[in-house]
Each structure stands twice: as structure tokens, then as C-alpha cells.
Amino acid sequence: MIKKILSYFVPINIYQKKSEINKTLEVTWTNGELVLDSKNTNYSYGSLQRILRKGLQYIGFERIRKFENVLVLGVAGGSVVKTLVDEIKFKGSITGVELDPTVIEIANTFFGLNQIPNLKIINEDAFEFVLKSKDKYDLIIIDIFQDTKMPNFLFENFFIEKINALLNVNGFILFNTMTLNEDDKNRNMAYRSKFSVDYSVRMYPKVEDHNELFTIKRLK
Structure with a gap:
């Protein structure tokens, strides 16, 4: 409790671990909130939770x-899962896919993800999971970063088509991206153009400064 109170004045790091995938991962008390950070960016909770909550609000809690x-590609510390379960009161099935086993360990230890009964976490590469999955989802949340970098496959036609095939009619994709420069902005515009008239695509720029959200609804 003392660390939580002091964190309103200065961030207090309580845990740090090296990861082969994400390099340095830190759990820190910041402004009375426990957050997970990579070397250069917030990884879960804090600003990232606010970003994805806004995306879920755009879709509509009701x-x-x-x-x-629901499918979550890129679980990290599980902030979007906590929003789904604790705030939205989602009772359906949540499948989380996370590449980094160190992140899963931290998420379970510090954020209690292993105590959520309707959540199943799979330690696997998101591309490989999507490639072989046969299940259908009403909501697919894509939040995949390695520090500030986004894998190129997220924006390639093959992956987009596979994601679309997993989405139910009237279902949504919530895609969190980072736009740090003009190339990133052009990449996002090209991404938007890859969806046909069977989809309704909306972009929400400058969410917490450098993030741009997509909500994509499958119409038929």
C-alpha cells in the first residue's frame, strides 16, 4: 500500500525480467496503478488499457x-482482458494468444490472469495460431508489438484474409496500431484500403498521442 501511495509522486519498479522476445519487461507502480512496460513503451495497463478501452467503447459495451x-492476439499483461471481464462483464469465452512465455508468467503472477475462469491463454505465435484455427469469433482484438515495433505480417494480405475468415458476420476486429512517422501513417492507409464493401472500417487517430485504432465490422 505504501508503494502504491508513493507511486503518485514517483514511479516505483517492483519487478524486472529479461525476455528473449521483448528484451526488458518491468512491473511498476505508477500513479497508484500496477503497469507492465517494455524498454520503450507501456505494454499493459496504464495508457494501453485506456487505448483499448476506447476501442471497445467505439464498438459498444452492450x-x-x-x-x-472473443479472440485476443497479443495478451501481454492482460489489460484488455481485465476490461472485458471486470468492466464490460463479458461472460463468454476468451481465447488469448501470446508469444512470450515470460509475459504470460508475469501476467499470471502480478495481474492474476490465471484466475479468470472464462479465459484460455495459448503460448503461440499469432500468425501460426491464425493459420490453423478453425474457430469463429464475434470479436478479434489485435494488439501485437515487440516494444515499439509491429510485425510486418499484420499488414499483409494473407494474414488479413485469414483473420477475416475467423470473424463471424456482424463481428468486429479491433486493431491497435502505432504511428510514429509518415511511413506508419501510409502503411495504415494502405491497410484500410484492403477491406472490401463487405466490411465497415473506421479509423481513430491520435489515441493517446501515437496510437491509431481500427474498428472493422464484417457486414456479410
Whole structure:
């Protein structure tokens, strides 16, 4: 409790661990909140939780409560899962896919993800998971970063088509991206153009400064 109070004045690091995938991972008390950070960016909770909560608000909490299956690609510390379960009161099935086993260990130890009964976490590469998955989802949340970098495959036609094939009609994709320069902005515009008239695509720029959100609804 003392560390939590002091964190309103100065961030207090309580845990640090090296990761082969994400380099340095830190758990820190900041402004009375426990957050997970990589070397150069917030990784879970804090600003990232606010970003993804806004995306879920754009889709609509009431609508999400009626969904049956949610897929989260890039779980990290599980902040979006906590928003789904604690704030939205989502009771359906949540499948989380996370590449980094160190992140999963931290998420379970410090953020209690292993105590959420309707969550299943799979330690696997998101591309490989999507490639072989046969299940359908009402909501697919894509939040995949390695520090400030986003893998190129997220923006390639093959991956986009595979994601679309997993989405139910009237379902949504919530895609969190980072735009640090003009190339990133052009990349996002090109991404938007890859969806046909069967999809309704909306972009929300400058969410917490450098993040740009997509909400994509499958119409038929």
C-alpha cells in the first residue's frame, strides 16, 4: 500500500525480467496503478488499457456483452482482458494468444490472469495460431508489438484474409496500431484500403498521442 501511495509522486519498479522476445519487461507502480512496460513503451495497463478501452467503447459495451467468443492476439499483461471481464462483464469465452512465455508468467503472477475462469491463454505465435484455427469469433482484438515495433505480417494480405475468415458476420476486429512517422501513417492507409464493401472500417487517430485504432465490422 505504501508503494502504491508513493507511486503518485514517483514511479516505483517492483519487478524486472529479461525476455528473449521483448528484451526488458518491468512491473511498476505508477500513479497508484500496477503497469507492465517494455524498454520503450507501456505494454499493459496504464495508457494501453485506456487505448483499448476506447476501442471497445467505439464498438459498444452492450453489444460486446452479447458476443459469445472473443479472440485476443497479443495478451501481454492482460489489460484488455481485465476490461472485458471486470468492466464490460463479458461472460463468454476468451481465447488469448501470446508469444512470450515470460509475459504470460508475469501476467499470471502480478495481474492474476490465471484466475479468470472464462479465459484460455495459448503460448503461440499469432500468425501460426491464425493459420490453423478453425474457430469463429464475434470479436478479434489485435494488439501485437515487440516494444515499439509491429510485425510486418499484420499488414499483409494473407494474414488479413485469414483473420477475416475467423470473424463471424456482424463481428468486429479491433486493431491497435502505432504511428510514429509518415511511413506508419501510409502503411495504415494502405491497410484500410484492403477491406472490401463487405466490411465497415473506421479509423481513430491520435489515441493517446501515437496510437491509431481500427474498428472493422464484417457486414456479410
